[in-house]
Amino acid sequence: MTSREKSAVPPSGLPASAIPLGSNERFLSMLGKMYVIREFEEAAGQEWHAGNIRGSVHQYVGQEAIAVGVCSNLRSDDYISSNHRGHGHSIAKGADPIGMMKELFGREGGTCGGKGGSMHIADFSIGMLGANGVVADGVTIAVGAGHAIKVLKQDRIAVPFFGDGAVNRGPLMESLNWAKIYDLPVLYVCEHNGYAATTRTSDVTAGEGFIARARSFGIEGEEIDGNDIRAVDEVARHLAQRVRGNGPAYIFARTYRHHPHNLRDSGAYRTQDEIDRWKLKDPIKLATSWLLEAGVARAEINAVEGDAKALIARALTAARSAPWPQLSAALENVQDLGAPL
Amino acid sequence: MTSREKSAVPPSGLPASAIPLGSNERFLSMLGKMYVIREFEEAAGQEWHAGNIRGSVHQYVGQEAIAVGVCSNLRSDDYISSNHRGHGHSIAKGADPIGMMKELFGREGGTCGGKGGSMHIADFSIGMLGANGVVADGVTIAVGAGHAIKVLKQDRIAVPFFGDGAVNRGPLMESLNWAKIYDLPVLYVCEHNGYAATTRTSDVTAGEGFIARARSFGIEGEEIDGNDIRAVDEVARHLAQRVRGNGPAYIFARTYRHHPHNLRDSGAYRTQDEIDRWKLKDPIKLATSWLLEAGVARAEINAVEGDAKALIARALTAARSAPWPQLSAALENVQDLGAPL
Amino acid sequence: MIAEMTYAEASLLALREEMQRDLRVWALGEDLGPEGGLAGQYRGLQTEFGGARICDTPISESMIMAAGVGAALAGTRPVVELRFADFAICAADEIVNQTAKIRYMFNGQTRVPLVIRQAIGMRGGTAAQHSQSMEAWWVHVPGLTVLTPATAADNYGMLKAAIRCDDPVIYLEHKALWGIKGAVDTDAPLVQIGKADKVQRGDDVTIVTWSGMRVECIKAADTLRQRGIAVDLIDLRSLWPWDRDMVMDSVSRTGRLVVAQEAVRVGGFGAEIVAEVSEELWAKLRAPIRRLGAPRCPVPFSMPLEDACRISADMIVKAAVDSVE
Amino acid sequence: MIAEMTYAEASLLALREEMQRDLRVWALGEDLGPEGGLAGQYRGLQTEFGGARICDTPISESMIMAAGVGAALAGTRPVVELRFADFAICAADEIVNQTAKIRYMFNGQTRVPLVIRQAIGMRGGTAAQHSQSMEAWWVHVPGLTVLTPATAADNYGMLKAAIRCDDPVIYLEHKALWGIKGAVDTDAPLVQIGKADKVQRGDDVTIVTWSGMRVECIKAADTLRQRGIAVDLIDLRSLWPWDRDMVMDSVSRTGRLVVAQEAVRVGGFGAEIVAEVSEELWAKLRAPIRRLGAPRCPVPFSMPLEDACRISADMIVKAAVDSVE
Numbered sequence A, B: 001m002t003s004r005e006k007s008a009v010p011p012s013g014l015p016a017s018a019i020p021l022g023s024n025e026r027f028l029s030m031l032g033k034m035y036v037i038r039e040f041e042e043a044a045g046q047e048w049h050a051g052n053i054r055g056s057v058h059q060y061v062g063q064e065a066i067a068v069g070v071c072s073n074l075r076s077d078d079y080i081s082s083n084h085r086g087h088g089h090s091i092a093k094g095a096d097p098i099g100m101m102k103e104l105f106g107r108e109g110g111t112c113g114g115k116g117g118s119m120h121i122a123d124f125s126i127g128m129l130g131a132n133g134v135v136a137d138g139v140t141i142a143v144g145a146g147h148a149i150k151v152l153k154q155d156r157i158a159v160p161f162f163g164d165g166a167v168n169r170g171p172l173m174e175s176l177n178w179a180k181i182y183d184l185p186v187l188y189v190c191e192h193n194g195y196a197a198t199t200r201t202s203d204v205t206a207g208e209g210f211i212a213r214a215r216s217f218g219i220e221g222e223e224i225d226g227n228d229i230r231a232v233d234e235v236a237r238h239l240a241q242r243v244r245g246n247g248p249a250y251i252f253a254r255t256y257r258h259h260p261h262n263l264r265d266s267g268a269y270r271t272q273d274e275i276d277r278w279k280l281k282d283p284i285k286l287a288t289s290w291l292l293e294a295g296v297a298r299a300e301i302n303a304v305e306g307d308a309k310a311l312i313a314r315a316l317t318a319a320r321s322a323p324w325p326q327l328s329a330a331l332e333n334v335q336d337l338g339a340p341l
Numbered sequence C, D: 001m002i003a004e005m006t007y008a009e010a011s012l013l014a015l016r017e018e019m020q021r022d023l024r025v026w027a028l029g030e031d032l033g034p035e036g037g038l039a040g041q042y043r044g045l046q047t048e049f050g051g052a053r054i055c056d057t058p059i060s061e062s063m064i065m066a067a068g069v070g071a072a073l074a075g076t077r078p079v080v081e082l083r084f085a086d087f088a089i090c091a092a093d094e095i096v097n098q099t100a101k102i103r104y105m106f107n108g109q110t111r112v113p114l115v116i117r118q119a120i121g122m123r124g125g126t127a128a129q130h131s132q133s134m135e136a137w138w139v140h141v142p143g144l145t146v147l148t149p150a151t152a153a154d155n156y157g158m159l160k161a162a163i164r165c166d167d168p169v170i171y172l173e174h175k176a177l178w179g180i181k182g183a184v185d186t187d188a189p190l191v192q193i194g195k196a197d198k199v200q201r202g203d204d205v206t207i208v209t210w211s212g213m214r215v216e217c218i219k220a221a222d223t224l225r226q227r228g229i230a231v232d233l234i235d236l237r238s239l240w241p242w243d244r245d246m247v248m249d250s251v252s253r254t255g256r257l258v259v260a261q262e263a264v265r266v267g268g269f270g271a272e273i274v275a276e277v278s279e280e281l282w283a284k285l286r287a288p289i290r291r292l293g294a295p296r297c298p299v300p301f302s303m304p305l306e307d308a309c310r311i312s313a314d315m316i317v318k319a320a321v322d323s324v325e
């Protein structure tokens, strides 16, 4: 399937190698964001194993370039939605990792007051409409937000992030038809990491996969190397522009998650070799070596990494010391009438 | 959309004009079936207006060639499933119109004992798995039957009939992926009559419609003139053969319903001109004139028409005089345990 | 203005006025434009407001519902028309897992102001997949408000209240009521969500009902009056929240309760009322509560079978008489 | 053979034996092969029976459910694994409008022999979309049998009974029970669907419960014993049909009833029990029935908030004591 999907890149797509470089500063700041996500995720994993974080945690490690590259090209009033693997998207859109870490710990001051947890982080102040525990439901909701943009005659765009597993859910397919017939400003971002939980998606996905499906609805877009922050940045800028005030498009980003699906999964369905090969293409490593080549000093890179580490250390300290929510919160914000009960 | 969809006919498709003719006898018997459906539907409409049939009745008038052409190429142990417009499919597969008419009247002896009504006719003795009141749900069920065929290593096939409105429901799209990844012996039959209730489907269907979608899942098939019984017969034979023991295929049949969506609909969303043009392509008229040309005597045609009329007259008499079901039937066949209650 | 109009026309007027009043209000669903809705509840609105605000959709129930949710999050107030309540089940995930929970999960950062319209109930041979009354499902789901107007006046006042509500409202219209006429006072204050309608006062027995069953209960109350039994008849009209005060006051006085619902009795919303009343007024009840509802079977098509699954005025009379004797 | 095993292992053994016994039995769902199911309930089965009979599926809940239905109509007996009960809501239409109604609508021409497995309940921070207990929904739907095993022995015996049942069975396993061990007697007669389990006998107060709440009720009964209150503890384990006889017998004797459920109290299945008992045993009740259940809010993530929504042994003790006093 792979080679044919590659050939499906539409004429409007620039090959990644031809993408003109932005400024080093821009990429250095993106690298910084990627480090923040990476550190956040590794810390979350450790704290889960230590028993400080409960529930499910799905780490975004290895896919950071996609969230960062895309969100760097969005306005703060643009909308994004996410799935179960949502920390990276939130951070990239501008959510505060300290509030998020408190949320994972279930503490007061968490982004959602501790009521959501890892799979339900939203930050409406920055247009982040929510992670989602139901595969594909974030996508349909983002398309609905795109519909409101049109009804209200705004010039925002709506960007759902989703995985290759979501591609087989009917509601997502309904959404492709919907976004196209109403010409909604939606930029679909499919993060193809090869797996849906423990299932290889190529085993359960007919035909040429997401790209062929999107195109069958008349939606065009571009396929990119999701581990290359330059490619993501360039294509996202280009497509976000195209979508704004117009109909839908997609980004199909090939990537890989370094860690198991979540922290309970043994990971036995993947070979170490496959993991190792993908780790060589780690988006942070790739960006680092390219920035060094481009003349950025090692010290500058160390500095952004250090800042990220410090930020996450602060987040952990804050989360650990934050109080539990007031018990009354359990019954608040259910609905105005007929609650609490 | 029309012209591009036409060009999507895969190489395996023969143009209708090149289809070799079967025997006159075969087509005369098919014409007879078409007459039975036509008479059944017209009678049902009259009886509905007379207040003898309650609920919704969706007439199949104008589309008869599809059900008859397809089912003439199925074995009696092959499965079909249907939608709300299901009378024609049942009759074509071999259900008894007398039992069906009793069903529409809600009487004892009805195909489903009067408990189903027009939208819920099934006849398991001939592999008819049921009409369906929920758009697209008959399709997913047929694909499930196809799955059982594979699990049981049988050589049957499963044939869901559905409309162009169903094409936008997510479950149907999930089914296309499903049928393909498991290589199920499913022959999709899309009856494109241009409308979903009062909505022109081209207004709410993105891209090239069903054919493009099926192909994006790797499913191939053929587009035909659904009003030409010869075309349907030939292509159905060919594709039923191809599907048997193999993976899925589709028939995309262009057609038109002469009557409104159901008997409550004013029909105002279509022009009289459009209806008149399609009536010129009435599948029964077409078949008749072609059979006359092929040397079949008018008397023979009159005979099959007369037989159909007589059969439906008998069905009406039987339905009118059949008793109501026993009241105890209301609580029977709910489930073995915990019923009736 | 006081005018006589049908239940369907009352909701049409209400939506029209709300769309004129608030530009963020819009409606989406199948066949709203050409057909004007199953009962003409949208007739003429597409001409008046355009296709963007009266939006015809494909047959994509999941996406219809999700579009409403996303659009509510993004600053509009959608009226989501799901037609037959049976098809709303195709969007149950979007209703239960998203619509109802978003405000809570996100700790009140947002509300989800939308109305989910569904036509419930039997209407002459609509059979198993077009006749269901699933109100009990929605009441069980935290985050949802559940309304069941039964008169033209309520379908006017309650639809307006629903559209103005900042939380998601499940709005259940009964198919058999569409053609029923009643006086609508467009100047009356809006119906307050959660307040029941005391249809008539009486001291002998309380009858609690809602939706289409109101009609049968009124017939039953007339018959009972002739037999010397005075009924305190309550049309709840709002199932969540429901008017606990009115029900408890009434049963405290009468000591007797009949609950009449069209839905399947087992696990129906009636069980909640019975459970609450029997828990709270245990000491005051003078007879066991009678709970009426359909047998636990799908709705059959055939007329006599369908009728066998209906709660009739006669059955309500009998339950009330049993209770009083 | 009597062996000690976990609740999850018991169901694995049951399925394995049924698949060996009957070639028409097969299972389908997400991640059954590589992962062996959320709790290892399918571990090793794909190796033993092959990918056709332990079928890994795409994330397509509607189609997973419909495949089960179609395949049941076409001569097989599918075990449909829907994982978290919350996702089963994505297939609600296929369950309610098709699975449950087909036998009836088609007048018994066919049955729909399949099992719909769903994991219910809270388990430490699973939050709003992975913690729901929606048993009340399924009980309200005619055509469905609803089971809630709470011990290893029952998860063995009841899964087998469910697979052999000719009607569709909603089979709800509680996530918090997966690791709990118990003795399983593989030679014992299969659990009869509809028969409750009398966990312990007592004359002072009846406690009715099911699923995960059984564990809390046993704790509560111990505490109550120390306080001199003897509990008649009933684990219903089958919610439809439910063991009316055992419950009515017990409450006739004790005159007092506490119903303890994990689900949202409003509109929960507990209301049905309370309504039935209060209607039937009105004259025999010596105290108002107490009905425990979660507050009407989505399940919050944070530990203390989640705990605030749990019914604990203490709350059950208190309700029983209130009832007796």
Ligand SMILES: Cc1ncc(C[n+]2csc(CCOP(=O)(O)OP(=O)(O)O)c2C)c(N)n1
Pocket: A058, A084, A085, A133, A134, A135, A162, A163, A164, A165, A166, A167, A193, A195, A196, A197, A261, D030, D059, D061, D083, D087, D090
């Ligand atoms: C409707 C639904 N079905 C199943 C699940 C369980 N589940 C959670 S994540 C996941 C895999 C998702 O894969 P993909 O979309 O590729 O995202 P990735 O985990 O690879 O980032 C599954 C099956 C779910 N959350 N929702």
Ligand SMILES: Cc1ncc(C[n+]2csc(CCOP(=O)(O)OP(=O)(O)O)c2C)c(N)n1
Pocket: B058, B084, B085, B133, B134, B135, B162, B163, B164, B165, B166, B167, B193, B195, B196, B197, B261, C030, C059, C061, C083, C087, C090
């Ligand atoms: C899930 C669902 N949504 C809506 C409906 C209402 N409905 C019944 S038939 C129909 C139109 C179907 O159009 P199509 O599939 O093209 O079949 P046709 O009527 O043209 O034969 C609609 C919207 C339904 N029955 N089920």
Ligand SMILES: [Mg+2]
Pocket: A163, A164, A165, A191, A192, A193, A194, A195, A196, A197
């Ligand atoms: Mg993936």
Ligand SMILES: [Mg+2]
Pocket: B163, B164, B165, B191, B192, B193, B194, B195, B196, B197
């Ligand atoms: Mg059509």
